[in-house]
Amino acid sequence: MEKSKGEALKEKLFNENKNGFEVISDEQKKAIFTFNDEYLRFLNACKTERECVYFAEDFLKHSGFVNIESKEELIPGDKVYFINHKKAIYAAVIGESLLEEGLNFIGAHIDSPRLDLKPNPLYEDGGFALFKTHYYGGIKKYQWTTIPLAIHGVIVKRNGEVININIGEDENDPIFTITDLLPHLASEQQKKSLANGIAGEDLNLLIGSIPYNDDKVSEKVKLNILNILNAKYGIVERDFTSAELEIVPAFKARSLGFDSSMVAAYGQDDRSCAYTALKALSTIENVQKTAVMILADKEEVGSMGNTGMESHIFEVFVAELLNKTGQNGYNVLDRTLSNSKMLSADVTSGSDPTFASVDEKNNAAYLGRGIALAKYTGARGKSGASDANAEFVACIRNILESNNLLYQMSDMGKVDEGGGGTIAYILANKGIDVIDCGVPVLSMHAPYEVTSKFDIYNAYQFYKAFYEN
Ligand code: MN
Ligand code: MN
DSSP states (O other), X not given: OOOOHHHHHHHHHOOOOOOHHHHOOHHHHHHHHXXXXXXXXXXXXXXXXXXXXXXXXXXXXXTTOEEGGGOSOOOTTOEEEEEETTTEEEEEEOOSSOGGGOOEEEEEEOOOOEEEEEEEEEEEETTEEEEEEEEESSOOGGGGSSSOEEEEEEEEOTTSOEEEEEESXXXXXXXXXXXXXXXXXXXXXXXXXXXXXXXXXXXXXXXXXXXXXXXXXXXXXXXXXXXXXXXXXXXXXGGGXXXXXXXXXXXXXXXXXXXXXEEEETTHHHHHHHHHHHHHHHHOOSOSSOEEEEEEBOGGGTSOSTTBTTOTHHHHHHHHHHHHTTOOOTTHHHHHHHTOEEEEEOOEEBOOGGGGGGSOTTSOBOTTSOEEEESOOEETTTBTOOOOOHHHHHHHHHHHHHTTOOEEEOOSXXXXXXXXXXXXXXXXTTTOEEEEEEOEEBSTTSSSEXXXXXXXXXXXXXXHHHHHO
């Protein structure tokens, strides 16, 4: 049937966002699901920033990348990576043009909210052995009780020996948990606000209950646990002081829904963008502009420290690209950054019908409608925002639209409802044109976060198109 004049005019003039699953072919749907099967495997292998770095290094090596330290000179087409203290990784594909004309950066973060062990974690109380924790990033504390938890991380002995720990993921492993009060006796607790029902000091990990068999000693359960750990890892209690042990959900990443259209998994903020950026970088060839991927640590706690985005080591990497292509000189690093473009690839809040009152529906991000761009972030009058210039937003739109990719412009939550930040402003402060963009997520920062498989694949397609433009 022919469209009415009004219908045709509306189609021409309105900005309407569509659900991606409505507009794709069966073949594209198959590609989306295959891509997400690999994404699920990645999420199961990578629950900490260190595990993401191991994965990314291995993945990049298999895609023809080499450690930048093994190269004296770099020429167009070369593929290199650099690992920053085992917790962040930068990688580049050298392009045809001079670096000074600008690089194309995509930056995601590979740390996620979790519970870290305190430096003196082990204690015995009431016949149990427990670990004290200190939460990392913004969490709703009650969500971390009564779920299966795993311990991932490293213990570094005084002599430098690194012991890798990963317990709770294998079917034959034990898991750990944080207990909560039974409802029968929780009348006082239930009167507290959601934020205070479980306090930070209540997040104690249950790890054992068998006493060491010797009537002459106290703290027998703690002694028994240390004895087990000593036999297994050769450690003593003091070794916990030089450890980074992270408590993460032991859940597996799974397809969600009767239609399997979504992904439920821990750590999709921001590993959904980290994985898709990694895939995009590994599949590009013969780019005009040098393409750089950043997988940063510490975003969830303010991007500080030598592995966070504020770290000067990032600039050292860019300077090494200039040195090894023979293009460095007075002020060249600053000019290179000033001429560069960047996608700050970080997830945003997806509109949840159960909690839609926090959204302003014309500017919310919706699952399944493609990558969500955010011109600015911040809170209370855009405070702290890096606001992308209109010219740069137009350039990004052009890449998306000329590649027929769905996307949505978004603003997280109603004005004054709250807000958030990303690494965008850090790079923008160096002169780079930066825009935030990412996969919309339900239950962000919870132990189990939800994304749409369409958006995951769409992010990958967009990141690849950005590098290739
Ligand atoms: Mn994030
Ligand atoms: Mn976050």
